[in-house]
Amino acid sequence: GCYAEHQDLSGKKFIIPVETSDSFVKLSDNVLKPVIAMTMCQRFFTEVQRDQSLFSLATPSDSKDINLCMQSKGG
Numbered sequence: 001g002c003y004a005e006h007q008d009l010s011g012k013k014f015i016i017p018v019e020t021s022d023s024f025v026k027l028s029d030n031v032l033k034p035v036i037a038m039t040m041c042q043r044f045f046t047e048v049q050r051d052q053s054l055f056s057l058a059t060p061s062d063s064k065d066i067n068l069c070m071q072s073k074g075g
Contacts, residue, residue, distance in 0.1 A: 019048055035057075035059075038057075040055060042054065042055060042068075049072050049073065050072050051069060051070065051071050051072050052069065052070050053067060053068070053069050054068045054070055055067070055068040056068070
């Protein structure tokens with residue numbers, strides 16, 4: 001759902017139980033001011049052996065303004 005107030009996601013988990021090539025979690029906020037600083041703490045576990053995007057931040061001018069990726073061990 002969409003929430004009008006900010007939420008602290010500390011201790012929360014996003015679990016994608018079935019492997020697909022396009023599974024994702026989307027968090028949205030109506031930010032009216034430019035983002036000038038950001039802190040992200042992320043822990044992840046995967047058994048998937050392919051390149052993956054772990055975090056992506058889109059802006060109005062760039063759909064992948066910030067993109068944190070993990071390469072597969074063979075890649």
